[in-house]
Amino acid sequence: MAPKRRLMLSLAVPVVLVTSLAACGGGGDFFPQVPAGSETGSFVTRSAAPPRAPVASPTPARATPEAYQRVLTDLDTALGPGFGAIGSAQTPEDLAAALSAVALNLTIQADGLDDVRPPAAVAAAHTGLSDALGTLASELTSLAGDARDRDLCTGGSGLPRAASGSGGHLLRLAVLGLATADPAHHYTVGSFLPPGAPDQTRRPANGSLPGGRRGGYGELTVTASGGTDAVVKVLQGADVIRNVYVQAGASAKVDGIPNGTFDVFYTEGTDWDDANHRFTRDCAFSRFDQPVTFSTTNRPGSIEYTTYTLTLYGVVGGTASTTDVPPRAFPAG
Template sequence: MRRIIAVAIGTALVVAGCSGEPESSKSLAPATVTTPTEQPTPTPTPTPEPPSTTPTTASLSPVGYKKAIANSETNLVRGVQRVMNAPTLEAFDQARAQLEDAIRNQRQALGDLEPPAAAGTGHEAALIAFDRYAASVTTNLATSGETKTGCGLPKAPAVRLYQAKTGIRTSIVELSKEVNRSLGKGINYGLRMTPPALTPPPQMTGRGSNGQIIQRAGSRGYGLLQITNNGSADVVVVVAASVPRQPQASIYVRHGSKTNLRGIRGSYYVFFKSGSAWDGVSRQFTEDCSFSKYDNRFDGKYNWTITLSPVIGGNASTSKVDPF
């Protein structure tokens, strides 16, 4: 019995069958090698992006825009009131900082609006007015930050508080005017939040009474000084033997008025100080101060008449002196 031989060539299997032909004369079928056919790489189809879900902000109608502007003012009214009602400088500083934050927030809210086309460039100009508010406050509070009066005296807290509140009011008025100018007719921004003008404290408006004796020391004499004040400021006339800080007597003379100082003794010098905002406690003018004296000594044996203003043909020279 013949054996069956299996030959593996490549991937084909050839089996020799039972045949009468000699094995040496058999021809083998050519081997076939099958190479796997490459599959084409599929091109990915782009996935379409989903439609945007961000809503498009529609422009406000003119009526809606006007309402938004009015709401902005409403949101600031209470902050302005807190500032104007502050009883002390410390309370004022806290309220002012809160108002500045509120102004900034309203500027942001207005900046997020989509104004109607009719607003044109006015909307951007109104936002610039809000941006200028902080610098406006700094400028308008400069006077209240000074601790000395114009005459170098300590400034009263009531005066500083008045000046500070007035500075904030001025900034609110400036902001309102700029917004109204930018947005045009029909916008009355600031009408509700602008506070009324404040009444100055007595330290800023004080005046002595004409002929009021401010100081008197020592015995009385028989001398008389008739005084006419033709100047534009109130004056305190001081009679002293040598220096004005040690007066024999002093008297208040309002501008455009006359008065007499009686009871002067001996020879003396005449000093005078002028100004505004009379402080009766310290017996000083606190603003616009000027200090002078007549150069010549007055003989107490005579009565004298002096006119406080330049006079044609006047015969008495004066000089500036140190504050007293």
């Protein structure tokens, strides 16, 4: 069965009003012109007040060590839940929203730090912390775009990426500086950021994944394209009959499929998160437009049963079509 493939300023001009003065007689005295029809005219000279000297704002006092630690603790408290939301995101849309929200919060927190005058011993590390938050905010905004493009698909890839860039590195340097700059005070901050980690590429073996239901003779063979791994889900309503993992360019055959009519979904991508039943990167989601029916017939001396072959890329003579589905609509079980 062959799926239909996805292709995958206005300028304000100042107006100058000019009062012309006409010379009368030869005495050199000047008088304002009186508008026609007026009996009198007046000419008032105003003197401008001299400009005031700017008043310098008083320099705020430096925060005490105790007050400064409270600032850092409040920073951790403000940012922690957002990073938790990044890690728990299960769809590209949720991941993009979580990354964007944390990027905005990082910018707000950095601006707040700029209004704080820290103890002198940690002034440099304080500036480094503010700068790191700004860099991290910019990186998370970029990662949110990657999630919208489905290059990143879940928190399983989004959170390690968020923690592994230049912003995370600069933040850890600032945290170290705050902890060691003043021997009398060990300042702590940064608990919201997990350790950085490289991308994973988890690939189960070809065949059935855990779960599902057996009970018949039906057989299903799935062949994946050469470019990406895939997981086929055979479902009866919300009941999972079989999850089949197929590595790129390979085929997998499963048996023991019970009699019945089933819907078939499949997802393609990189790095299978078995705990959450999702690819964490480069994900796509589809559904076969027609269900598949498995049946068994007992004959004298034999048993007839249904076998299906699903090919997850276009082939000449293919008889099945597929439709993209939103990530939220893809079965999670």
